[in-house]
Amino acid sequence: MNQKYQVLQALAESKVVAVIRGESAEEATALSRAAIEGGIRAIELTYTTPHVADVFRALESENVLLGAGSVLDAETARHALLAGARFIVSPYFQEEVAVLCNRYGVPYLPGCMTIREMVRALEAGCDVLKLFPANSFEPSFIRSVNGPLPHVKVMPTGGIHLGNMKDWLDAGAVAVGIGSDLNKAYRSGGHAAVVALSQNYTRKSVE
Template sequence: MFMKHSTLAKITDSKIVAVIRGQNPEEAVQVAKGAIEGGIQTIELTYTTPQVDEVIRKLRKEDALIGAGSVLDPETALNAILLGAQFIVSPHFNKEIATLCNRHGIPYMPGCMTIREMVEAMEAGCDVLKLFPANEFDPSFIRSVNGPLPHARLMPTGGINLDNMTDWLEAGAVALGIGSDLNKAYKQGGYEAVVTLSQQYVHKC
């Protein structure tokens, strides 16, 4: 399980996970590479991106952690792991995905909104839980969760931006998932805009 915990340590040390949803493979590759050049060390490539298999293959040689997101079932999780994904993220908790990832020594970060979901995920071996969608909560929610669940480690995703990221980190978030900002930057200013925005996120960590 050393590989699993080593990967989790890198994610929580770097604090930022870039969630990449490309309209096509080329856009996903460009946004991801721009984020990496800007200093973001963890990239989540979502299975809502067309031909995401191709994107994972192209990026797994980059100097960054490459994971798969929007994974809804164990079959997709296995496909991602065989392609080289170093972590798996879901918008929900799926016990079968947790079992599969534990078997392969791969971190699984499921989306959770309630205490019950969080407890079930932690009991299944999930070390970091994705609080999703985070824009439905206030940062103080993390402290509320850590009252009854002091060992719960939460990664808010959805609605995180430069203006509120510090509030979430100060509230106890172990990492943050960002995404829409990077896609907007790419559409407005291309690759260089993604690099610049990524640098701003990294600087605020």
């Protein structure tokens, strides 16, 4: 199995991807470490976080799959790969990012909302598509998409929480992206609150 599909398999096995947005590199690092302690095995470090490369360096020794999110162009994608990202995520499909990721055998998960966008991303070599924002859809949307496009794999992100994540997974989501819950937990209860919430997500994903 090549490196790209090893990463895709790891994402599918993790079921939960923590989307980390920090107001600083220090906050993002602390959030990530708490999520990892709580059992989450896949972390998406967003490029909206200041000095995000420092977060990649801080986490490079952790036994976790690191990816980059909020990637808007090929230059940022290349920076992320050099920083240690093993998958790239963006809020919409960007052809130049797809070309770069294909060149280096790295999974690219672009945000898609329509069948047209999904087909375009598939034709560009994307294996998993991010449904974003997922709170604009119902979990049954995946089955509707899989009618005409049975091979499409979807990772819903945006509006995913403990109350609906299992619905999405049961509907066929390859994994779910969570984020705002972690930030709220961190700001209200710090490290321990994020660890506890991450444990709940991890348990829920295997029920």
